[in-house]
Amino acid sequence: MVFITFLGWVFIRVYPEYGYGPIVIAIIISLIMASVSYFSGDKVALMSTGAKGPLKTTDNPYVYRMVENLCITAGAPMPKIYIIPDNSMNAFATGRDPGHASIALTQGIIDRLKNEELEGVIAHELSHIKNYDIRLMMIVVVLVGIIVILSDWFIRIRWYGGGRRSSGKNSGGQIGVILMLAGVVLLVLSPLIAELIKLAISRKREFLADASGALLTRYPEGLARALEKISAQAIPLKRASNATAHLFISSPFGAKAGTGFKKLFSTHPPIEERVRALRSMA
Numbered sequence: 001m002v003f004i005t006f007l008g009w010v011f012i013r014v015y016p017e018y019g020y021g022p023i024v025i026a027i028i029i030s031l032i033m034a035s036v037s038y039f040s041g042d043k044v045a046l047m048s049t050g051a052k053g054p055l056k057t058t059d060n061p062y063v064y065r066m067v068e069n070l071c072i073t074a075g076a077p078m079p080k081i082y083i084i085p086d087n088s089m090n091a092f093a094t095g096r097d098p099g100h101a102s103i104a105l106t107q108g109i110i111d112r113l114k115n116e117e118l119e120g121v122i123a124h125e126l127s128h129i130k131n132y133d134i135r136l137m138m139i140v141v142v143l144v145g146i147i148v149i150l151s152d153w154f155i156r157i158r159w160y161g162g163g164r165r166s167s168g169k170n171s172g173g174q175i176g177v178i179l180m181l182a183g184v185v186l187l188v189l190s191p192l193i194a195e196l197i198k199l200a201i202s203r204k205r206e207f208l209a210d211a212s213g214a215l216l217t218r219y220p221e222g223l224a225r226a227l228e229k230i231s232a233q234a235i236p237l238k239r240a241s242n243a244t245a246h247l248f249i250s251s252p253f254g255a256k257a258g259t260g261f262k263k264l265f266s267t268h269p270p271i272e273e274r275v276r277a278l279r280s281m282a
Contacts, residue, residue, distance in 0.1 A: 003190075003197065004146055010186055011154050023150065030146040034139070041138055042094040042102055045247060046082055049092075050239050051104040053082035063110060063118075067103070070123055074216055076130050079103050088237045088254075089113065089230045092247035093125040094134055101129040106237070113226055120213060120223030124249055127212035133205045137246055140198050147194040202246045203269040210274055214281050224278040231271035 008023045037044075046053075057064045064081060071078050079093070079101040089109040095101035103125045110118065128134055214220035227250065236254035245252055246267040 003194065004143060004150070007147065007150055007186070007190055011150070015154075027146065030142060030149060033145060034142040037138055037142055038096055042096070042100070042134075045092070045094045045244050046102060046104060048239065048241055048244055049084050049104060049237070050086070051082035051084045053104075054080035054102070055083060060110075063105065066115075066119055067122055067126075070119065070126055070216060074123075074126055074130060076126060077101075079126070079129060081105070083107060083110070084237075086238050088235045088252070089233055090237055090248045090250060090252055091121050091125055092244070092249065093128040094247060095129065096135055096138070097132065098129050101134065103129070108235070109230070113229065116217075116219055116222035117226035117229065119217055120219065121226050121249060123213035123216040124209050124223060125213075127209040127216065128205070131205070131208060131212060133209060134247075136205065137202060140201050141246070144191075144194045144198050148191045151188070151190045198246070199267055202267045206249075206268055207274065207277060210278055211281065214278055220278040220281045224275045227271050227275055227278075 008020075011018075011023065012020070055064055060083070063083075067081055068078060077098050079095070079098075080103075082102055082104040084090075084104050084106040086106045087108040088106055089112055091103065091105045091109055093101060093103045103122065105122075109121060113121065210223060213223055217223070230250045234254055237248075237252035240252035248268075250271065251266055251268050
């Protein structure tokens, strides 16, 4: 929010003749996007990954009872459970609050993880729900969207509406020129800065969910082993998307997503660091 406010201030200083109009319009559009995301974001996320459900007790008693037991232990309401028909090992939680939450597990993670490992993964996702990470990340994604809209509009105004700006009193001499150049650079780089802020928050919340999940199961090694198995898989999720990647317990793009230059823009911290932190809790 501070970054968005600062971005608006820069725009007003660089282009004072446009006033607050573009900023107000961008915020109105973003509020509409936020409302749709708040009330229907979980449905969109589940639909985009091809999740099937919600699960009933008779559909998969093993998974249902495991989630139910962990919810009782955590003192949390039972979320809706969905299964993603995919051989890749992954899971995510979504929803606006614990009373309107869902968790989705791939068929691959159910079939290939041991009992205590799957329990660790589910505890991790329930921790996201209990810690309100799902709401926080939804808000962050919307705010990043606001910044992208503002930046795009500012740049378009700079190139297509620059003739409206007078070269006299608005420029303020050399200081005005320096401010204008700095403002243009900031407006160009702001989407990248916003994305890095989002990634930093997402990574911190993953560490928190790991710790909370380990406290819930009282067995950090279970989640540590699960993360090692998930990170070692070469199979990406069939319906992986950058829009929902931050929701998953591990990158849905497979092991290659955490190597080289891609590692810098990963929505998740390195698995080695997460495993090390978990084992330090034992």
